[in-house]
Amino acid sequence: MLSTRHIIDVEDLTLEDLMQILDTAESFKEVNERRIKKLPTLRGRTIVNLFLEPSTRTRTSFEIAAKRLSADGINFAASASATVKGESLVDTAETLSAMACDLVIVRHKYAGSPRMLAEHMDAHIINGGDGMHQHPTQALLDLFTMRERLGHLEGLTVGIVGDIAHSRVAGSLVPALRMVGARPIVIGPPTLMPARPDILGAEVSYTLDDVLPELDVAYMLRIQMERAEGQPFPSVREYSRLWGMNEARLSAMKPDAIVMHPGPMNRGVEISSAVADSPRAVVLDQVNAGVAVRMAAMYLLLGGDASGAAA
């Protein structure tokens, strides 16, 4: 059981909730390594993937997670939904509520929309990414991966590099890192910074090289040209030279430091191919953890406890 009905902002979780999700995900990760990857725990529960913005990776991860827990998972995608025909989000919420769904995973390009859904339906809500705001399960799977590779979370220095302003990944990861006692540093030019990164609890560095030797984790964000207003940096070439992860930078980091990326990667922009394919890049571990962490979040939100996860 979690102390919250919804996971909309990562701050909805207490530290205890957060650690419970990570610990429960450990058990589910073991299930995911079996030949028969299915548990009966959420049989009869209905989970809706309400994806109002195109997504393949995250939606698939949630979908697999729901199936492995034997829930009935329904995809309500933007292209197939009424929302493109002009139905309001409130009406969509009330419609889904009338169908007695237990849990709704929502992704939408508008910040705050999961909060709206929660106000208009009885189901539990997991925010699968809302605009530039938050993407809490991404932060949870990132913490899971850090703990798995580095053995602990407290005291880690994590540099998050790139388009912080438009990144919902950073929006959740920064406060999550603060909760577990890690030290987040957001790195990038001021054109890619939110107005007040300090209030999220992050230190700020405009250069990568200055802080590189301190980092236990270099977390490279995808450069989202489609979200940028105007021209936030002169060229991809200059961006890559100043803020891209490459072998020279990797060798300037601590020997056991790791490189993370939420995907999809722009090889040659924020991360070189050599680094992406190196054993110190844990990108696929993150994807793998994603299924287990989402299973844990669904399971615990729908009332499961830690003992049932081991079944």
Added chain:
Amino acid sequence: MALLLRGGRVVDPSIGLDEVCDVLVKDGLIAEVGKDLSASGATVVECAEKIVMPGLVDVHTHLREPGYEYKEDVESGTRAAAHGGFTAICAMPNTDPVCDEGSAVRFLVERAAERGKVRVYPIGALTVGLQGESIAEMGDMLAEGAVAFSDDGRGVQDSGTMRRVMDYARTFDATVVCHCEDEALVGKGVVNEGVVSTRLGLTGWPFAGEDVAVARDIAIAELTGCRLHLAHVSTAGSIQAVREAKARGVAVTCEVTPHHLFLDEDALTPFYDTNFKMNPPLRTVADRAALVAGLTDGTVDAIATDHAPHAAHEKALEFELAPFGTTGLETALPLVITNLVATDVLSWSDVARLMAAGPRAALNLPPVTLAEGSVADITVIDPEARVEVTPAFFESKSGNSAFLGATLLGKASEVLVGGTLALRNGKVV
């Protein structure tokens, strides 16, 4: 018919009046002001413990008619105005069709004459279709009753166009009312850029987007000599710019809204309540303090509502999709009394200056005083009346108030427009 306002505290700083006395109204005019007046056959309105002042004016109302009658129309909007204590309102031109030519002004004047509870002064568009390109037919609109010109809702982006607009307005000594927003800086901003834009993941609308436009428009007013009125000033920088411009003699006036005075960006966290989405956005605590300082030192000329009604289904959208604006006509006076008069920041004379004389002077409207012979546009205020801001409280068609749920103390009990009661015992007549 005659009407006697008996025993109120009669306040009109424009003629140095502040004393308990009676006001006798006859044939639409103030017949006599003095102690122990009597008039046979006059309707008596007991005003003991009440404040009697020149009729309040809102220089910034969106009446929505024609085109958006589902949000508001002349009848409902002027009922809301009377309910809020206003005897006159200035209607912004962003209707459909836009009020950018004489016939559109005439429509509004005629509609107000038929259905209006209070006086309606049309503000015509500065540019055709509010497009910021071609100067609208100001002369024609003035002839039909327009009082000023504005592209409110959008700033005129091109400085050369603004210069020509202001130059042309000088032909008529007309006031240009500016919505100060530099779109290149504001972009798709929906909340103040800073703490709340960062926390909520919403695009920021930086103070500089207003300050730059205010500075530009003051400079162009200085260049052209045009009368400039700045709508809904929301930043400390704007207030300082106006203060300095006035000190060097520029013909500039400005207004602030109750929502910028009494709310700040923190209202938005964490629920993304679209009733707090306005343009310009709610700013910081420091900006609020600067606006209040502007009220007391004379930098600010008017408190104006920017009454912006929207239907419930329009506001019940994702924050970034919902329209900007809050209603304001019915809460402005109660908010000012509760937050500024009851706390001794403003006197009743200040209220008369900021909500009656100041707005009239800013837009060059016909003066109204409580002197004998003046037109009897009068607001009577009950400072002890309790206001629960609930949907049922509103005469407006729309309930998108940023102050829903508030309990306020003090509201208008009577409103006289040309000697006729539009509000009696707090109820629209």
